[in-house]
Amino acid sequence: xxxxxxxxxxxxxxxxxxxxxxxxxxxxxxxxxxxxxxxxxxxxxxxxxxxxxxxxxxxxxxxxxxxxxxxxxxxxxxxxxxxxxxxxxxxxxxxxxxxxxxxxxxxxxxxxxxxxxxxxxxxxxxxxxxxxxxxxxxxxxxxxxxxxxxxxxxxxxxxxxxxxxxxxxxxxxxxxxxxxxxxxxxxxxxxxxxxxxxxxxxxxxxxxxxx
Amino acid sequence: xxxxxxxxxxxxxxxxxxxxxxxxxxxxxxxxxxxxxxxxxxxxxxxxxxxxxxxxxxxxxxxxxxxxxxxxxxxxxxxxxxxxxxxxxxxxxxxxxxxxxxxxxxxxxxxxxxxxxxxxxxxxxxxxxxxxxxxxxxxxxxxxxxxxxxxxxxxxxxxxxxxxxxxxxxxxxxxxxxxxxxxxxxxxxxxxxxxxxxxxxxxxxxxxxxxxxxxxxxxxxxxxxxxxxxxxxxxxxxx
Numbered sequence: 001x002x003x004x005x006x007x008x009x010x011x012x013x014x015x016x017x018x019x020x021x022x023x024x025x026x027x028x029x030x031x032x033x034x035x036x037x038x039x040x041x042x043x044x045x046x047x048x049x050x051x052x053x054x055x056x057x058x059x060x061x062x063x064x065x066x067x068x069x070x071x072x073x074x075x076x077x078x079x080x081x082x083x084x085x086x087x088x089x090x091x092x093x094x095x096x097x098x099x100x101x102x103x104x105x106x107x108x109x110x111x112x113x114x115x116x117x118x119x120x121x122x123x124x125x126x127x128x129x130x131x132x133x134x135x136x137x138x139x140x141x142x143x144x145x146x147x148x149x150x151x152x153x154x155x156x157x158x159x160x161x162x163x164x165x166x167x168x169x170x171x172x173x174x175x176x177x178x179x180x181x182x183x184x185x186x187x188x189x190x191x192x193x194x195x196x197x198x199x200x201x202x203x204x205x206x207x208x209x210x211x
Numbered sequence: 212x213x214x215x216x217x218x219x220x221x222x223x224x225x226x227x228x229x230x231x232x233x234x235x236x237x238x239x240x241x242x243x244x245x246x247x248x249x250x251x252x253x254x255x256x257x258x259x260x261x262x263x264x265x266x267x268x269x270x271x272x273x274x275x276x277x278x279x280x281x282x283x284x285x286x287x288x289x290x291x292x293x294x295x296x297x298x299x300x301x302x303x304x305x306x307x308x309x310x311x312x313x314x315x316x317x318x319x320x321x322x323x324x325x326x327x328x329x330x331x332x333x334x335x336x337x338x339x340x341x342x343x344x345x346x347x348x349x350x351x352x353x354x355x356x357x358x359x360x361x362x363x364x365x366x367x368x369x370x371x372x373x374x375x376x377x378x379x380x381x382x383x384x385x386x387x388x389x390x391x392x393x394x395x396x397x398x399x400x401x402x403x404x405x406x407x408x409x410x411x412x413x414x415x416x417x418x419x420x421x422x423x424x425x426x427x428x429x430x431x432x433x434x435x436x437x438x439x440x441x442x443x444x445x446x447x448x449x450x
Contacts, residue, residue: 059352063308064309067307071372072371104267104268109289109291113273113286113290113440113444114273117440126288142353146266156277160276160278160365161275162272162275162276
């Protein structure tokens with residue numbers, strides 16, 4: 001789990017955006033810009049999707065990304081590849097050390113399966129993704145692919161098991177991504193209350209952008 | 212299990228081939244690795260509402276597994292069971308590797324054009340799946356994570372991958388039971404991490420069977436409490 005701190009200073013960033021607990025965010029990043037996702041209070045899961053701004057049908061591809069790096073976890077040095085085979089962003093700094101890309105996003109429907117039928121009406125990441133996408137107009141349900149869960153710890157065992165562990169993140173930990181193309185960044189700051197992905201206590205995250 | 216079964220149809224998808232069909236509610240599809248070392252890349256959709264599609268992250272996390280085998284369910288994004296793995300002689304099917312696109316196939320195997328090789332040309336999983344999806348009016352956006360039947364990719368303590376050669380032998384099979392009408396899209400191509408430098412995809416046998424009752428799915432329904440709720444959600448389609 002490489003820990004690679006950033007040399008960027010918050011005073012030099014061009015924007016700071018707070019994403020309150022449980023809310024969506026849809027922003028854009030230009031090629032060459034760097035995005036820091038900051039886990040303000042620790043243990044938060046930040047569910048994130050990336051799309052090419054020039055062609056939103058081009059998007060982050062989990063299986064290609066994992067295959068090309070020969071590794072199941074994301075951290076500093078990981079390149080995020082698109083479904084068309086292009087590098088979209090690179091993780092250039094990371095003080096958390098490991099991020100999940102297999103666990104997907106919570107949804108009303110998957111909550112009924114995972115927890116109980118009566119959990120259907122709890123707030124979810126899928127609802128956030130859809131709300132932001134349909135207001136924006138460039139994205140629809142078909143575009144909602146399989147996301148990255150920044151700061152989430154989902155170890156794979158030698159026996160092929162998949163476990164959800166208490167977060168390895170903490171207050172003030174961050175991940176930084178350098179954009180190789182103009183991208184749409186779609187985030188659900190996870191509202192999940194049923195598992196330890198965010199310590200059963202969703203908290204705000206912050207986005208900082210540098211030119 | 213000795214359920215009453217009627218074989219409806221059998222066919223072989225040659226190495227490099229692709230196909231798609233609706234596996235009807237209550238039917239069973241047996242896929243057979245005829246020669247050993249085969250791989251079938253598979254996508255699943257709700258045949259009646261194709262925006263509902265296989266969601267591997269949901270399938271993996273609700274069953275706490277990255278390997279798929281008998282007793283596991285394959286879930287849609289709507290919390291329903293598109294297919295249940297009711298039998299498996301192989302023991303491990305991969306959910307990590309995905310499929311290669313045309314550029315990646317050329318990089319791995321070299322150029323293999325139709326112009327020189329005719330129907331032996333080098334195909335790729337992304338295009339094969341997209342072609343079949345296009346026949347049902349689906350789009351690039353619907354090509355998400357696929358599962359690779361008959362292949363195994365191990366993950367070590369550091370998270371690194373290792374492709375397991377010899378995971379599937381000649382005659383190994385896996386059975387998918389459909390508790391709803393499920394559109395199956397598949398292609399028979401080598402797994403992307405298969406270290407064999409030669410383009411040499413293997414044929415996959417397909418057998419459709421009608422089973423007398425849904426008792427065949429008991430193993431999957433009861434293997435985890437999550438799956439009982441997944442079948443409950445699926446059955447609500449038919450009230």
